[in-house]
Amino acid sequence: MTKTTPYLPSSHPSWLFDDSPIPDPHGKGQRAVDFLRALKHPKSTAPGRAFQLDPWVERLVRKVYGDTKPDGTRRIKTVFALIPRGNRKTTLGAALCLLALGPERVPGSQVVSAAVDRDQARIALEEMKGVIAAHPRLEAAFHVQDTKNRITHRKSSAFYRAMSADAATAHGRTPVFALVDELHAWKKRDLWDAIKTGLVKTPGSLLVVTTTAGIGHENIAYETYKYAKAVATGQIEDDAFLPIIFEADPKEDWRDEAVWHRVNPGLSCNPPYPDIVGLRQMVREAEHRPADREMIRQLHLNVWLDGAANPEWSLDVWDENAGELDLSELEGRPAWVGVDLAKRIDLCAVAIAIPMEDGRTALHVQSFCPAGTIRKRTDGVPYPLWRDQGYLTECPGDAIDLELVENYIRGLCERFQVEEIAFDRWHAQDVMKSLEADGLPVAEFPQNIATFARPVIDFEAAMFDRKLVHGGNPLLRWAVGNVVLYTDGSGNRRPLKEKSIDKIDPAVAAIIANGRAAQGVSGRSSYDDADLSDLSLFAV
Missing domain, CATH: 3.30.420.240 (Nucleotidyltransferase; domain 5)
Incomplete structure (x- = not known):
């Protein structure tokens, strides 16, 4: 019998917000942070349009890149980040793609971002284009081929490609870095399997999955989420897999703002995001619209729904x-x-x-x-x-x-x-x-x-x-x-x-x-x- 994965307190990654030490024996975490701090973002309100590297994001980056093995090779091979909508997952993913073409660069290597369809796949590409255009040195270093969904580092020939799960472009890829966006929306697993098998071919590769919660248990995203929960709760030991899970207990009051703050890491920042006023208005309207209520629970509180978007019966x-x-x-x-x-x-x-x-x-x-x-x-x-x-x-x-x-x-x-x-x-x-x-x-x-x-x-x-x-x-x-x-x-x-x-x-x-x-x-x-x-x- 299939059972819903239980909510556990460890689903909230408290280490992202405390001052606990994060190992960085080879300085690779600091190198990654320095690179991201040097970026600019066209929508940034910080002085000089500096890239906003919030504390929780900085600690995430330090953990992924700094926690290396004694020989300096990568310890963490997979990151599963279940983060509600509006917490700037795409901006983070685009920055990590640039990081893979920057100080993490391997000459001639492939960096890919993958989403459910072409429009979604281009979102990370557009973010990267904006960051590159905002910095003269990056503009000189990269060649953007917009019609080919491709960005190439001129000197090393390392390149980035945006891909979609609805296109037949999966096989033959051997990426060193792959960003998988909104896995919960993927209906087919062809591209997922191709990326996973391609990463295995490349030493030091890294897979980053950023997604909100999904619907139903019989899909790729839930399989991955269930594994991430097992690692987060200690049921499975896997130090190469980093689970970052922000989710509400399905039984918690979806109208409770304390719950919103716990599961939306951006609300801890200054200025906070997502827009708390907008969330309040959505919740007021959802009081009278059950379908909207389920949408809020799934996308903004990361409650994984059992079946239909507006389920008739509790499983x-x-x-x-x-x-x-x-x-x-x-x-x-x-x-x-x-x-x-x-x-x-x-x-x-x-x-x-x-x-x-x-x-x-x-x-x-x-x-x-x-x-x-x-x-x-x-x-x-x-x-x-x-x-x-x-x-x-x-x-x-x-x-x-x-x-x-x-x-x-x-x-x-x-x-x-x-x-x-x-x-x-x-x-x-x-x-x-x-x-x-x-x-x-x-x-x-x-x-x-x-x-x-x-x-x-x-x-x-x-x-x-x-x-x-x-x-x-x-x-x-x-x-x-x-x-x-x-x-x-x-x-x-x-x-x-x-x-x-x-x-x-x-x-x-x-x-x-x-x-x-x-x-x-x-x-x-x-x-x-x-x-x-x-x-x-x-x-x-």
């Missing part, structure tokens, strides 16, 4: 429903099956809900996916792992094998007293006809708001009452965390696939199966609970 509550699930012990009992065959080229699911004697409902979901889709899933969602764990059945080729799904349903009917197999006819006519021909209890479940209204309520009620025993299925957990619901004017709700953050088919099948089980036990119909004032609800 902490979902996890408390896990329990022990052994279907073999429940064989022969009455059961209800829900099937979602919405797309034959991606993911479909079959759920079975089995009411138990203690009032709880056992819920098992089996998902199906084409082999081609499993191979193409490169964004950190672990389809191959879920396949190997048995939660995902791989179908040969590039489409769902409906015969395989049908045979799975028939197998459930042999093991359990299946009272109903609920389908959306639009996507499953052939399977329904085949099962009906053999006398199996097929029922139509149109996926509209009328038929979903009560099953959504029943699903929530079972979850909130801790009566939904799902066994900790990680694929199902991921799907539940992705769910976004549409709500009509009468408060009726249904899952909205086109607005959900990722696939929700297993969750949809689970809602159907549990809903039909709840209605089957009570003898109630979906239509008994729907709002009859709008007859258009019943249009299929």
Whole structure:
């Protein structure tokens, strides 16, 4: 079972603000600080437009560059900086890129910054261009090729390149320094893997990741964040990995200004940043807009959200429903099956809900996916792992094998007293006809708001009452965390696939199966609970 990483006090890196000694046996930390202090920034309000090297940033730089091994080589190889929006991460990253082309320079070396798309990738480049243009010696030393997203040090041929994760420019790079910006937004891992493997080829290389918190647990950013947390809390010993994590406890009051100050290091500076007045206004408005509230928690307080940007359900509550699930012990009992065959080229699911004697409902979901889709899933969602764990059945080729799904349903009917197999006819006519021909209890479940209204309520009620025993299925957990619901004017709700953050088919099948089980036990119909004032609800 996947669990949310707990908040721990060590998530606040206090060493950035105290006077504790930072080793610098070879003077490389001081050299880096001197270089940054010599820079100018076009937006700086300091005398002579001096680059603003705030105390917490200076200590970070001294730690990264000064804490060397006895032979003078780099000790820290990876920096993971989880810092909220508005704390000048991009300015810091651009300065470190220039540092890699300055006193850290290796002749002919490659320095890269990488972001989710071309526009984001150019932000660091624009910062570097501004810093170079503000200092005559830098202007003379560097050749800026704006159209090529490239800056070259004339004498040494060391160069910087801005890259984006949506471009096919990853392979063949062997950078000595890589800045990865806003990793939480990366959907694919191709460039990430290319940068990581490229850095290994170069002695003394350094990877710096600067990002805000993200959404969901099945992605590259969360993998890296989870590792950083383990290092920060001492669960993993890795002196080559430096975690710098500013985050609020998910249970803390997002309106508490003391929390803002603890997780936004720039608010400790003079002048402070981000704009505290602007934050206050955003919070006032978010009091009445839940989606804005989640945005503030994620981007300004670095609370890692479980699933959708405006999550419908807390996965902490979902996890408390896990329990022990052994279907073999429940064989022969009455059961209800829900099937979602919405797309034959991606993911479909079959759920079975089995009411138990203690009032709880056992819920098992089996998902199906084409082999081609499993191979193409490169964004950190672990389809191959879920396949190997048995939660995902791989179908040969590039489409769902409906015969395989049908045979799975028939197998459930042999093991359990299946009272109903609920389908959306639009996507499953052939399977329904085949099962009906053999006398199996097929029922139509149109996926509209009328038929979903009560099953959504029943699903929530079972979850909130801790009566939904799902066994900790990680694929199902991921799907539940992705769910976004549409709500009509009468408060009726249904899952909205086109607005959900990722696939929700297993969750949809689970809602159907549990809903039909709840209605089957009570003898109630979906239509008994729907709002009859709008007859258009019943249009299929």
